[in-house]
Amino acid sequence: MNLLDVQNLRVKFGASTVVSDVSFFIAPGEKFALVGESGSGKTVTSLSILRLNQDAEYGGRILFEGQDLLQKPEPAMRAVRGKDVAMIFQEPMTALNPLFTIGNQIAEVLMLHEGLSAKAAALRAVELLDKTGIPEPARRALAFPHQLSGGQRQRAMIAMALACKPKLLIADEPTTALDVTIQVQILELLNQLQREENMAVLMITHDLNLVRHFADRVGVMEKGRLIETATTHDLFAQPREPYTRKLLASRPQRVVGTVDENVSSLLTGEKVRCTFSIKRGWFKKTPFVAVDDVDVQLKPHETLGIVGESGSGKSTLGMALLRLSTAQVQGKIAFVGKPISEMTSVALRPLRAKMQVVFQDPFASLSPRRTIEQIVGEGLELHQPQLGREGLRREVANALSEVGLSPEMLSRYPHEFSGGQRQRIAIARALVLKPELILLDEPTSSLDVSVQQQVLLLLAELQRKYGMAYLFISHDLAVIRAMAHRVMVMKDGKVVESGRTEDVLSNPSQPYTQRLLAAATYSTLGKTEKSVSQAGVAPA
């Protein structure tokens, strides 16, 4: 008998149907993955199993060990949650209660479902933490969530989920918020625990690469429907549906132009050093070096990729090079031959038109109360006031059609656009000033894979056409591989390795780069056992 059997599941919120006619099953001990882009209904489907969607209307049946979960009364449902079916979430920081120690939170589950005494539960909590590979579990059990690193928090979440030996673990994007090297460790841990406990795992993710190395079977969701279910091997070998093929094909393709090596540099940074002062107590301040003596060179038409995990200082470096950083910046920075590190912010203002930024989050980077025309035209209004109203409108409309948007959208507001469209608007805002340098700070990280590919192609096309230089910051090696001429790998504020993209990413000389590359492709997953899951755990 199947452990979980979802039959014709329908989920409605008010008038809108979010999930329609979804049927799949999970056998005991099986790893099943639901893949889809944002808004495809995969998370809603998984939450329906525990009936955790608020204000939802359900249809169909969800059989768990033969019993229909949709018909169970609420008290009976509470016994299922956490005991038979447990869940881990994308962001462990918000999923853990910040006011209790993690030991406390794990023990609570045990006391609730297993009826253990407080003392026995506390001991068992330490055991569970040990099992998830957290070093010094007895000490960590007394730590509050904020005192742990992201990876450790996710391990604590897993320990909590495993507390009652659930038969099914639902993992909703459990690694998306984590750095690549930590991602692999967490997946390795899930793999190992799944084997030991013989528990079934329902993995919700957008990452096809992850699915390929983790799941036994895959279901592909699109617009609330489950369009294809197959074993992982079959799906990747012979995708049946066109949408699946599109998803599989939407891995970034390499699109770079040629760079003239003999031109003088557009942007140079010598021994750039960024320091933040961190307050300790009332009067004491300790300096924190976010970027440590980094040299940068960027030629016209060139894309320099800066790769690193979170906290490596890559964004700080990018902002410092454009004189936008709030940190104390030392070192010499020159742009189009002018020493911008020594200029006042007023003297720098005319040069601002030549260097622009596109940020990661297209929802935060456009002011919600201004029209697209106002947003895109703002820079022109400042730097080319001679254009006049009509000229301004024409330029803005041109920039919009350049990024593939219709000029009819001029009078709309940002909330009317999708994430990909918003990112195009942000690019248009930078582009309209005809800059020579654009800083792209994770420009595709919050976009769906298929949209990501479109935006990357657009950026490459624009570079070919206008010859801008890009400073491309990303944690995603696949994106960097597709876009960058040269790459710089950063770790803890220092450059670990740099050189031509082909060289660095195919024959990395430094162990850190090698580890990063291995993690990005999940190639070590399931091959090395305990060694990976214990290695490189960040200290709290």
Added chain:
Amino acid sequence: MNTTTTSISPGRRIWLRFKQNPRGYWSLIIFCVLFAVSLAAEVVSNDKPLVVRYNGQIMFPIVQTYSEKVFGGDFDSPADYLDPFIQEQFKREGNWAIYPLNHYRYDTLNYFAKSPNPAPPSSDNWLGTDDRGRDVFARLLYGFRVSVLFGLALTITGIILGVVTGAIQGYFAGKTDLFFQRFMEIWGSMPELYLLIIFASIFEPGFGLLLILLSLFGWMGLSDYVRADFLRNRNLEYVQAARALGLSNSQIIWRHVLPNSLTPVVTFLPFRMSAAILALTSLDFLGLGVPPPTPSLGELLAQGKNNLDAWWIATSTFVGLTMMLLLLTNIGDALRNALDVRRKA
């Protein structure tokens, strides 16, 4: 995404959501009508006729003061149009007078009243008179105007001060914020009521003085909210992008941060106004407010307390005041819901 080319601005969407709440919408309409009527109180409730025709001449007593002699009286004093003799003159052949709806101003003393003061409601005085013989309806109407105007003035000055100080603290943060916060803590711990009593005994208490004194302390609550919003918004990427475009601080504040930080201002607007009205009313009740004979709801309440047997004073003032505060609260509730972006228009 929709394909229509006409777009609804965020401000317009707020208005559409506001209209969805009938209680708030109608409260707003009623309040506006009442306020408009009270602004025209001189025409609605006055002891002088609007127009008279006397011996073939058209006269406008409401804008011009005429001597009693003009209408055949004995003395060279301003005509008292409530005097039965003068009223008699207008009833003669060829003469007429058009009176306002209510025949009394807020300070009219009717020397020809039929019953002793305070007089119960009658056809002459719709809501009765107070213990000095002044018409309660007229005083309520004028008092409403004073209250709302005071509330508006106090709210507007409070909002300007609060937004400016909050914006400076929030946008520049760091040391500026630190010093300003300490200053506000010191400023906020000054005993407001004592200061009011002291100042009321030094200066002649009046509309202007009360406004200044109450504004000196009223901005702090709002300032904190605006500061918090600025602190949040200044770090958002659209502000960074504006900085990358080369905009100056004042341009960034004015165009980007301010419009996105006004939610607490708009939400608190009606509540601040009713708080301001209540503040004036309670000061008047204690006798620290506007000087007599300025019509004021607080003074009426005090009269109601002193003349418990004249139930009409306390009752009508209470009903009037409650109505006004209820309307404002309803508007505020609807506004708060309208600003909640999770609701659909």
